[in-house]
Amino acid sequence: MAPSSFSPEMKDREYSNWSELPSELTSSILQRLDATEILENAQKVCMSWRRVSKDPSMWRKIVMHNVVDMGYHRDIMCYHAVDRSQGGLVEIEIWYFCTDSLINYIADSSTSLRSIKLVRCYLVTDEELTSALVKLPLLEELEVSYGSLSGQSLKAAGKSCPNLKTLKLNRKGIKCPRLSSDDDALAIAETIHGLGHLQLFGNNLTDAGLNAILDNCPNLEHLDLRQCFNVNIVGDVEKRCSERIKVLRRPNDSTHDYPHDASVIDMFSCEYEFPDDTDLPDIDFLDFPDIDLSDYFQSALYLMNDDPNIIDGNF
Secondary structure, three states: OOHHHOOHHHHHOOOOOHHHOOHHHHHHHHOOOOHHHHHHOHHHOOHHHHHHHOOHHHHOEEEEOOOOOOOOOHHHHHHHHHHHHOOOOOEEEEEOOOOHHHHHHHHHHOOOOOEEEEEOOOOOOHHHHHHHHOOOOOOOEEEEEOOOOOHHHHHHHHHHOOOOOEEEEEOOEEEOHHHOOOHHHHHHHHHOOOOOEEEOOOOOOOHHHHHHHHHHOOOOOEEEOOOOOOOOOOHHHHHHHHHHOOEEEOOOOOOOOOOOOOOEEEOOOOOOOOOOOOOOOOOOHHHOOOOOHHHHHHHHHHHHHOOHHHHOOOO
């Protein structure tokens, strides 16, 4: 309930005891907190706050960002929050700690889910994320930032989630034309036709992939292609974007409002030197269209350190 909807008497009255607050006012306060803050702190204030915190309507949206162990294991705390929603969960956002079992538990327990945001959840595999998404036909918003979601999985999600309107598939920006791949773009173009908002930060798509998206997503109005260095928005491509897209973020546009690390891996400025007689294999990355070095680098750091602060370091 928004504060403006409180009665005049409720606004004018002064409460000297937090436990005496009307339940709707307490609910309005608690809904502004992270799920972890409610479970670890707010519900312990008094019995009335604990009673309100157990109301399933409090858990229609669950946000868990930089969670540290505070008496609970991180995923156990999230399981508990999902259980409190009693099937009414509509939105969930998790940073770092989500796992295969947790994402499938969320999908099995929350058939009304409309928004999933997973950020740097490297322990969620492509296969199990796909398994979870196909259980969520009402899904309208999906974000997988710095995680695993292949082109094939995008196709499965598109076919199973016909209401999908917002998609964010973000990766580490890499400057290397030989790593170009339109797998994601073609999967989107083939199955996710109702998109209005699309963010492909750091993707390796080319002009061909972009044209496929423009051909098959007639409702697209917001398109974020920052750090997609293999796209050239010029000529016919630029004309099509200007005619169709209301808000366009180009590959080299500012990243000041981007909520994640925006450092770039520049494959042309590597300073490694080898002896002249070193016999190096001639590897053509075009033979490996699904490779995304950002995922390998990020996953390696996570597994070695299990420290979110280190993951955000520059390469």
